[in-house]
Amino acid sequence: MSELNVAVLGGGSWGTTVAALTTRNAPVTIWARNPATVDEINNAHRNQTYLPDAVLPESLRATNDIGEAVANADVVVMGIPSQNFRSVLLEVKKHLRAWVPVVSLTKGLELDTRMRMTEIISEILPGHPVGVLTGPNLAREIMAGQAAASVIAMNDGTIVRALQKIFKSGLFRVYTNPDVIGCELGGVLKNIIAIAVGMGDGQGAGDNTRAALITRGLAEVTRLGVAMGGRAETFAGLAGMGDMIATCTSAQSRNRHVGIQLGKGKTMEQIADEMFMVAEGAKSAPAVMALAEQYGIDMPIARDVFRVVTGETNARGAYRGLLRTAAGAESEPG
Numbered sequence: 620m621s622e623l624n625v626a627v628l629g630g631g632s633w634g635t636t637v638a639a640l641t642t643r644n645a646p647v648t649i650w651a652r653n654p655a656t657v658d659e660i661n662n663a664h665r666n667q668t669y670l671p672d673a674v675l676p677e678s679l680r681a682t683n684d685i686g687e688a689v690a691n692a693d694v695v696v697m698g699i700p701s702q703n704f705r706s707v708l709l710e711v712k713k714h715l716r717a718w719v720p721v722v723s724l725t726k727g728l729e730l731d732t733r734m735r736m737t738e739i740i741s742e743i744l745p746g747h748p749v750g751v752l753t754g755p756n757l758a759r760e761i762m763a764g765q766a767a768a769s770v771i772a773m774n775d776g777t778i779v780r781a782l783q784k785i786f787k788s789g790l791f792r793v794y795t796n797p798d799v800i801g802c803e804l805g806g807v808l809k810n811i812i813a814i815a816v817g818m819g820d821g822q823g824a825g826d827n828t829r830a831a832l833i834t835r836g837l838a839e840v841t842r843l844g845v846a847m848g849g850r851a852e853t854f855a856g857l858a859g860m861g862d863m864i865a866t867c868t869s870a871q872s873r874n875r876h877v878g879i880q881l882g883k884g885k886t887m888e889q890i891a892d893e894m895f896m897v898a899e900g901a902k903s904a905p906a907v908m909a910l911a912e913q914y915g916i917d918m919p920i921a922r923d924v925f926r927v928v929t930g931e932t933n934a935r936g937a938y939r940g941l942l943r944t945a946a947g948a949e950s951e952p953g
């Protein structure tokens with residue numbers, strides 16, 4: 620058992636799962652804003668809303684007081700959706716000791732600024748080591764005891780190895796990677812492709828279509844990721860292709876679910892009304908398109924998803940558009 624105190628912020632599906640996994644290696648306090656969630660984790664060792672079938676470790680402590688969670692923390696783990704990430708981090712700053720590493724679990728971009736979560740951490744908490752834990756990691760499956768692999772990405776080779784020990788366990792294999800930008804963008808950008816795949820699946824598209832979308836989707840994600848400073852090989856790894864496959868094919872993915880509902884003809888408003896969990900791809904799509912324009916990268920699949928989630932066209936129209944586009948060389952966009 621490590622001596623490092625870990626604070627996990629965010630009592631949703633993934634924050635709770637990472638907190639539960641980490642109790643095997645270190646003392647963990649999870650902060651949730653909802654007092655009923657805190658009470659349920661502390662007393663019933665469950666989080667029924669987000670992880671219906673899971674029993675949580677008794678050693679996992681929950682609190683409603685962000686200061687209590689953060690003040691003694693040696694590592695802070697952020698499991699907060701991208702559009703609320705900054706406001707929670709500003710609260711963290713009031714209580715955090717110097718040089719404590721901050722790890723993001725979040726797979727989205729801030730809409731107004733187009734910033735990655737690690738950029739926001741560095742802006743608000745300069746000097747703190749910053750990392751990302753990412754990969755093909757569907758929360759409910761991991762809580763059900765299925766094996767999974769993940770990546771902890773950080774620039775600092777010494778701290779990353781200490782963090783690797785905190786997160787890994789028998790069934791949760793954690794690799795290190797120095798490419799923070801690539802790992803982070805792999806997690807962000809695959810969500811949009813998963814919506815595209817869902818849109819096809821919702822319209823009854825076949826397995827060949829799904830494979831084509833995933834492959835062409837990964838190509839355009841890689842082009843933008845490399846232009847933004849990520850390494851091409853990262854997008855062929857767990858944080859890139861691995862997460863792309865898991866999210867684009869899983870019945871558990873919220874992003875693919877959004878796509879399926881769009882494919883069946885529902886509007887974003889109708890889908891959002893029926894969902895209480897976050898689907899980061901729909902939120903981040905405008906920021907991704909703005910970045911694609913800024914870096915001069917053509918992203919036809921992401922653009923179609925953007926046009927559907929913003930109501931400019933519907934899934935059927937987007938699908939027809941995709942078929943109309945003439946194909947060039949495989950190494951080119953389109």
Ligand SMILES: NC(=O)C1=CN([C@@H]2O[C@H](COP(=O)(O)OP(=O)(O)OC[C@H]3O[C@@H](n4cnc5c(N)ncnc54)[C@H](O)[C@@H]3O)[C@@H](O)[C@H]2O)C=CC1
Nearest residue numbers: 630631632633634652698703724725726756757758896897
């Ligand atoms: N669920 C999964 O399988 C995985 C999710 N992720 C990423 O983790 C991040 C969090 O996702 P989930 O936990 O799945 O979402 P979720 O929808 O299950 O839960 C989100 C949680 O954040 C809390 N929250 C939202 N705004 C807040 C605020 N201002 N202050 C405090 N708490 C706030 C909500 O109350 C809720 O507990 C997302 O970026 C997601 O892409 C990454 C890997 C796997």
Ligand SMILES: O=C(CO)COP(=O)(O)O
Nearest residue numbers: 754755756757872873874
């Ligand atoms: O990132 C995830 C799996 O790695 C979770 O995907 P969804 O947010 O689409 O459920």
